[in-house]
Amino acid sequence: MNRTGKRIVLTTFGSFGDVHPYMALALELNARGHTAVIATSEIYREKIEGAGIEFHSVRPDIQGPEDPATEELLRKIMNPQSGAEFLFKEMIAPHLRDAYDDLMQAVVGADLLVTHVITFSATIVAQQTGMPWVSSVLAPVSLWSAHDPLVPPNAPWIAPLLRAAGVRVNRAFLSVVRKWTNSWMEPVYKLRGELGLPRGAHPLFDGQHSPALVLALFSEVLGAKQPDWPPQTVVTGFAFYDKKDETPISPELLKFLDAGKPPIVFTLGSSAVFVAGDFFHESIAAARELGERAVLLIGDARNMPREPLPEGIVAFDYAPYGEVLPRASVIVHQGGVSTTAQALRAGRPQLVMPYNHDQPDNAARIARLGVGRTLTRNSYKRARVVRELKELLENPAYAQRAAEVGAKIRSENGARTACEAIEERMKSKDEG
Numbered sequence: 001m002n003r004t005g006k007r008i009v010l011t012t013f014g015s016f017g018d019v020h021p022y023m024a025l026a027l028e029l030n031a032r033g034h035t036a037v038i039a040t041s042e043i044y045r046e047k048i049e050g051a052g053i054e055f056h057s058v059r060p061d062i063q064g065p066e067d068p069a070t071e072e073l074l075r076k077i078m079n080p081q082s083g084a085e086f087l088f089k090e091m092i093a094p095h096l097r098d099a100y101d102d103l104m105q106a107v108v109g110a111d112l113l114v115t116h117v118i119t120f121s122a123t124i125v126a127q128q129t130g131m132p133w134v135s136s137v138l139a140p141v142s143l144w145s146a147h148d149p150l151v152p153p154n155a156p157w158i159a160p161l162l163r164a165a166g167v168r169v170n171r172a173f174l175s176v177v178r179k180w181t182n183s184w185m186e187p188v189y190k191l192r193g194e195l196g197l198p199r200g201a202h203p204l205f206d207g208q209h210s211p212a213l214v215l216a217l218f219s220e221v222l223g224a225k226q227p228d229w230p231p232q233t234v235v236t237g238f239a240f241y242d243k244k245d246e247t248p249i250s251p252e253l254l255k256f257l258d259a260g261k262p263p264i265v266f267t268l269g270s271s272a273v274f275v276a277g278d279f280f281h282e283s284i285a286a287a288r289e290l291g292e293r294a295v296l297l298i299g300d301a302r303n304m305p306r307e308p309l310p311e312g313i314v315a316f317d318y319a320p321y322g323e324v325l326p327r328a329s330v331i332v333h334q335g336g337v338s339t340t341a342q343a344l345r346a347g348r349p350q351l352v353m354p355y356n357h358d359q360p361d362n363a364a365r366i367a368r369l370g371v372g373r374t375l376t377r378n379s380y381k382r383a384r385v386v387r388e389l390k391e392l393l394e395n396p397a398y399a400q401r402a403a404e405v406g407a408k409i410r411s412e413n414g415a416r417t418a419c420e421a422i423e424e425r426m427k428s429k430d431e432g
Helices: 016-031 042-050 070-077 083-106 120-129 156-165 167-194 251-258 279-290 321-327 337-346 359-369 382-394 396-411 414-431
Strands: 007-011 035-040 054-057 112-115 133-137 214-216 233-235 264-267 294-297 313-316 330-333 350-352 372-374
Touching: 007 016, 007 083, 016 035, 016 042, 016 337, 016 414, 035 042, 035 083, 042 054, 054 083, 070 083, 083 120, 083 167, 112 120, 112 414, 120 133, 120 167, 133 414, 156 167, 156 359, 214 414, 233 414, 251 294, 251 313, 251 321, 264 279, 264 321, 279 294, 279 313, 279 382, 321 337, 330 337, 330 382, 337 350, 337 359, 337 396, 350 359, 350 382, 359 372, 372 382, 372 396, 382 396
Parallel strands: 007 035, 007 112, 035 054, 112 133, 133 214, 214 233, 264 294, 264 330, 294 313, 330 350, 350 372
Antiparallel strands: none
C-alpha cells in the first residue's frame, strides 16, 4: 500500500448480484493502493478471498443451495406480495445486533465504510463511531423518486397510472409506502435507542443515505439522476466483476456457440434460478417451436429437464455472462440488476420475466429503453413466449437500439468512477 492508501470496508448482503459490484470496487481500490475489505455473509468468504480481497464475516449467514431449506426460503423472498417484508422481518431484523457487533469489529482501524441499501446496521456503525461513510445503491428503484416512479412488485398494474399521474400524486404514493413500511423498521429504531442514538430517518428512505456521498452503481442509461435524489448522488455506471478464470467457460459450450447461429440464452441469475418453476420447460418448448438454438443456464442440476434436450438446445449449470451473452440472439432473464447490467452491456435484445424486489422496475426500464420486452411469471407460457421472442428476433429496431445502448454501457467504467468519487470524499475529509 502506498503512503496515502486507506483501509476501506465495503459491506453488503444478498445474492451474487449484491456481492459482485463490491468485489469490482474492492479490486479497483486495491489497485489504487488502498486496502479494501468486504464484510458480508460467511458463505462468500472463499469467493472473495480467492479474488485476493480481504474478507470479514458479518451475520446473518446465508445457507447454500444444497441446504434443503434454501428453496422454500427463496420462494418466500421472491413472493411479490410478501417477499420484501419477509426478507426484513425474518432474515435481517433478528440479526441486527449480531450484524452490528460483527461490523464494529470489521471497521477497527478503517478509514471509511461503504454501505449497501439493506445493511441497516452499517449506518448505525458509521454514526456510532463517527467514521466517514459512503452509501450506495445498485438499482434506480432504491432511490424512491416521485419524478421517476417505481413499479411496485406487489402491484405492477399501478405503474402506468403513477407515470401518468404526475409528481404530486407520486409524492403522496411514496408517503403511503413510507408509512406502511415504517413499522418494519422498529427493530432498527430499537437498536439505535439502545445505543443512545436518536431514532433517525426511515432506514429505507432518507436514513440509508450518507450525507457526504451516495454512489448509484448503475448506468444513467437505466436511471438518470432525478431532482429529488440526494444532491450528493453520483451515478457511476455499472461496476462489473468479470474474473474470467474463476469459473472458465465450458469447452463444450464454446463448441456449441461456434457451431451455428447465435442462440437464445435463458437464465434466471443466481437466486431466482432455485425457484425456477416451469421456466426452463416453457423456454425449451418456445425455442423448439421457433426453430432457434438455445442455451439454458440452469444454475442447479435440479433444473435439468427430465426428457432429452432437443437438437440445438444445450444446458449448463453456469457460464460467465461476459463471454456468453454477447453471443446471444436474445437474452431471456429475471431482471435482477446485475443480470440486467450484463445483458445491457452485451448489446442484445432482452425478454424479462421479473419475480420481485427491483426486478419489475428494471424490466419496465428495459421496455422503455426499447431494448426489450417484458411479461409476467404467470404469462410465461410457450405460446406467449414464442410471440415475444418472434418480435425481438424479427423487428430490427430492438437489435439496433440494444447495440447502441451496449456501446454506451461499455464506454463507462463504474468501478473506476465510484472509486474516484470515494477518493475525492476521503481527500476532502483529510483536508477538512
